[in-house]
Amino acid sequence: MLLDKTGGAVADEWRHLADDENAPEGEAVTVSLARWERDHNALKSRDAKLGLRLPNTANPVALNGEVHRFALIALEFPRFNDGRAYSQARLLRARLGYKGALRATGDVLRDQLLFMLRAGFDGFEVDGVRAKAEDWAKAFGEFDVFYQPAEDNRPWVMRQRFPA
C-alpha cells in the first residue's frame, strides 16, 4: 500500500521492473541502479515516466547530472533500523536539488514515518495488512516542535525563537 505525505492511501501508478523484464510501452516503471547503468540509452529513449531504485549502499551524488531524468527515486530500508537511506534522501534533496518523488520502501513502519518525511521522502510503501491496523496520518502530527532544519518546510526552534 502506498501512502502520501498526509498519511492517506493513494493509487500507485508505478511498476517495479525486474532486471530481465521488458519495459512495457507508455507505462511508468522503476528500474534498479544496475539496470539503469546497463540500459540507460534504451531507457532514456522511452516515452514514459522513469523511476530509479537505489540500493542504500549507493552514493546518490554519483547521479549528479542524471538525477532530473527520474520522476521517482525509491530508497530502501532493508530493516527499519538501517538508516542509510535518510542520508541518501537528504543528499538527493539538498545537494542535488532533486524535485521528483522520493519513496521509502522496505521495512517502513509508522514510528519512523515522521523522520522519513523530514528527511525528504514524500511517498511511503507500507505493508498492506499492517496498514489497516495503524492510523498512519496520526504519526505525522505527533510533533510540532523540531530541533533541526531538514528537507521539509517545518521551522526549527532556533529560528522560531529568533527569526532572522
Add this chain to the structure above:
Amino acid sequence: MYRYDEFDRRFLDERVAQFRGQVARRLAGQLSEDEFRPLRLMNGLYLQLHAYMLRVSIPYGTLSSAQLRGLAHVARRYDRGYGHFTTRQNIQYNWIKLAETPDLLADLAKVEMHGIQTSGNSFRNITTDPFAGVTAEEIEDPRPWCEIIRQWSILHPEFSFLPRKFKIAVSAATEHDRAAVKMHDLGLYIRRNAEGDVGFQVLIGGGLGRTPYLGLVLREFLPKRDLLAYLEAALRVYNQYGRRDNIFKARVKILVHSLGIEKMRAEVEAEFAAMSKDKLELPEAAVAAIRAQFSPPPYADAAGDDAILQRLTAAEPAFARWVKYNTHAHRQPGHAIVCISLKPPGKPPGDCSAAQMELIADLAEELSHAEIRVTHEQNLVLPHVRKAALYDLWRRLAAAGLASANIGLASDIIACPGLDYCGLATARSIPIAQVLGERLAAREEAIGKLAIKISGCINACGHHHVGHIGILGLDKNGEEFYQITIGGSDDEHAAIGAITGPAVAAKDVPEAVDKLIDTYIGLRQNGERFPETYRRVGMSPFKEALYAAR
C-alpha cells in the same frame, strides 16, 4: 542553568503522549516486542534481568534542586526507593513496571527531564566537565555548547538510526580533562587558536567496549559558527559508511581506525565543503540567549571565608580530610566546588536513596544556588559552596552517610551494575567493588590517588580499560573470573590499560589488587601516580608480583 521555554515544554509533552500511545499499542498486542523494543529504547527503557530499567538523561550532568527532588520522587513512587548514578552522568532505575512508565515520564517532564536517547543507535547524553563554569582553568563555559548540541541532536531526522550509538563530550579546561573526552565517539576541546579566536579541536573515534581506542584529531580548529554543520558532515559520513553487518564493529571508532584518520578526515572535509551550511548557522541571538542562561549565580562576598575555614580544619582532622579530598578550587574567591562521594566503602558505587537525594537537593538550594552536578565517576557535585558553609555542610552530609572523604582515592571505585542487574553482564561488579572498597579504605591515604574501575562484561560500562587498575568480569564455564589491566588513565594523559595475565577467580581479586598496589608503592618515585610508575617501570614487576608465587 538552562530552563525550558515554551517550545521545549511542548516538545516534551508531545514525546510523553507519543510514548503513552506506543505503550498502549504494545499492551494491546498491536506492536510485537521486536517492534516495540527500539521505541522503548529511544525513551531509555531497557528490559533487564529482573525488570525494566529506565535510564534518565541528565544533560551534561547538571541538575537543579527541583530536578533532583523529581528523581527522588521517581525512586520512591516507581522504584524501590533508590537510583543509581552512572558513568554517563545519568541515573538509572532498576525496578520499573512497563505499564507505569507513561505516568513516570509525565512526572519527569514536570521537572524538564526525560529518558530520550539514553539508549538506541543515535546520539546519547552529551557530557562535559562536572566543574564546567566554576573551574578557573577554563577558556569559556562549555555548557552552552553542550546545550546547543543537545537540542540539535534530539530526534534528528537523519541520524536516529546510526550504525551504533554515538557519544559526544565537550571540555574547555586547559589543564585537566575531567570529561574523558578522548574516550568518546566524538570529542570537543574548546581551544584558542594562534589568532586568539575561540573554537573547537574535534576528535573522533574514541571509545571503550571490546575494542578500546583513544580519539584522534579530526580537525585542529573549528570556528564556532561551523559547529553544527561540521557535526552533520561527520555524522553523514558515519551514517553512510559505518559497518552495519556486525554490531561489535559498528561504532565510529572502527570506521576511523579501518579507514585511517587521514581518509576519514578527507571524507568529512569533502562533505563539509559540499554541503549548504547557511541553514545550520545559529542566529547570534540564539547563542547569546543560551549563553545567558548559564551566567554565574549571584555569589556572596566571601572574602573572610578562607580564614574561617582554616580555623575549622585545624580543629577537626576528619573535617580537614574531607576538605582535602572532596573540595576543589573555585574561580570565585571564598568558594569551593564540593564533591559528594556516593562511594561509602562497602556500598554499591553510585547508588543514592530517595531520602539522600532530597537532602542533597535541600543542601544545594540552601548552600549551592540550587545546582548539582553528576560526575562520570558516579559522584555528585555542589558547584558553588561558600567556604564558611563547608563545616555545616559536612556535618549534615555525614549524618546521612554522605561524607566519605575518598574522592579520587582507592575506595572511590567506578563499577557498572554488573550481573546483579544487567542482562549483558558476564560477572558481578558490585560485590567486587564492595569488598575492595572496604579492604582498601584503611590505607587509601597512604596509597594516594588511585582509580579502580570495574566492568561486569566486555562492553566496559565500568571503564575498566582506563582504570589505573581495571577489572573485567568474565564467565569461565559458569564461574566468575576477573581479568586485570593496569596503567590505564581517562584524563589528559589518557591511555588504555594493559592486561597483566590470566584472569583470577573472584575470591582472589582483593589479594591481587593488594599486590599491585604494594608493588606500585615500593617502586614509585617523587609522588608518581600509579600509571606514571607503570609507564616508567613497565609490566614485569607487576606481573611478577601477581603470578610469580602461583
